[in-house]
Amino acid sequence: MSERPLKIGITCYPSVGGSGILASELGEELAQRGHEIHFISYERPFRMPTGPRVFFHPVVVNSYDLFKYPDYTLPLSVKMAEVSRDHGLDVLHVHYAVPHATAAILARSMLPLGKKPAVVTTLHGTDTTLLGKDPGYGPAISHALAASDAITTVSEFMRRETVRLLGVQRPIEVIHNFFEPHAPGRSRTAVRRELGLQSGEKMLLHLSNLRALKRIDLLLETVAGLRTRNSFKLVILAGSSFKPYRAQVRRLGLTDRIVVRERVSSIEDYLQAADLGLFTSESESFCLSILELMRFGRPSAAFAVGGIPEVVTSGKSGLLVPFGDTAALTQAVETLLKKPSLRTKLGRAAQQRAQKHFSAAAIVPRYEALYRRVCAR
Ligand code: GMT
Secondary structure, eight states, X not given: OOSOOOEEEEEOOOSSSHHHHHHHHHHHHHHHTTOEEEXXXXXXXXXXXXXXXEEEEEOOOOOOXXXXXXXXXXXXXXXXXXXXXXXXXXXXXXXXXXXXXXXHHHHHHHSOTTOOOEEEEEEOSHHHHTGGGOTTTHHHHXXXXXXXXXXEESSHHHHHHHHHHHOOOSOOEEOOOOOOOOOOSSOHHHHHHHTTOOTTOEEEEEEEOOOGGGOHHHHHHHHHTXXXXXXEEEXXXXXXXXXXXXXXXXXXXXXXXXXEEESOSOHHHHHHHOSEEEEOOSOOSSOHHHHHHHHTTOOEEEEOOTTHHHHOOBTTTBEEEOTTOHHHXXXXXXXXXXXXXXXXXXXXXHHHHHHHHSSHHHHHHHHHHHHHHHHHO
8 A cells, every 4th residue: 555544433333234234344345455444333343354453442322311212323423533533533434324424523523623534424225215305314414414525325326316315416426335255164065954955956045134125025925926836945144033024934835945044144155055146125225135146156136126226237147127026026036946057147247247346346446545535635
């Protein structure tokens, strides 16, 4: 690195979710490139790296009888200001607007001139599409965006939505997500054995936090439509409890077809063991899980919503169908199950596309250049 390394504070949601995963991986890549990374959150992020130049600063939230609801924004902003001052941060990079961007703006205003870090806000999804529309949040989000030194979104779809819903006038840089896999810890055979896959059974993989917009109801409906019942198992890596969906699984007669694992961190083991991905979200600004499968050469079938068509070119690196058309999605999965040569062809193209456009080598230098730009101002 010819220029001086930067000191970067990263705040994200630590729980399982694409924005926290992306922020953690960005921190890991930046540390490997010589920068000093300070994660600031209420818990260690789910996939936070360990190693040199990576630090974690917990935010302690006290609950006072005085307050009906505990407040996180103020202790977060105080911690951001403290870490910025004590470690001389150049940049606070916040992932997700609420409350991270507002806390960063407040933290910066607590610091004296010459000690204020630049604030970079990355919008990931529902911070714009859901909260941006909420009159209780929208104005605070707009204010934090106007006060940030730079705004990025993880897809062109998100950029357009941010302009449309929040009326942002200033430039927004689209920096797509990236994924850099670690080596799997177990063999494909060992993982498939653990999951109880019989020889000849194909493994459909779904990974998500199971929030309502992931439409797990449609996921189950799609697989229930598959005619060749014994040809597959659907493995769900769930970021939250799968219990609410058990009744539907039973009703659809899918009990022996579905395998659920909750809060798995060694996802590469499962990505490698999978044959294809299946996603049914009604809205998705990017869909990191599809990219994770692509890096392992596995194509996905999904609804063509939000930013997904920026990640997958339908017919070339996966199969996309209109939202809600579960019959068409079932048909797409059936085609992929029946035609190994098509799976391989789409999978190879998906892997090449992921490496070219959505790898650390393609994306991390764009964040570095952005940090340099805002620091130079
Ligand atoms: O905004 C959200 O819904 C949560 C967020 C998360 O933390 O998982 O998901 C968003 O960010 C991911 C990483 O950039 C994207 O891959 C997801 O598509 C996006 N989710 C939605 O847009 C629903």
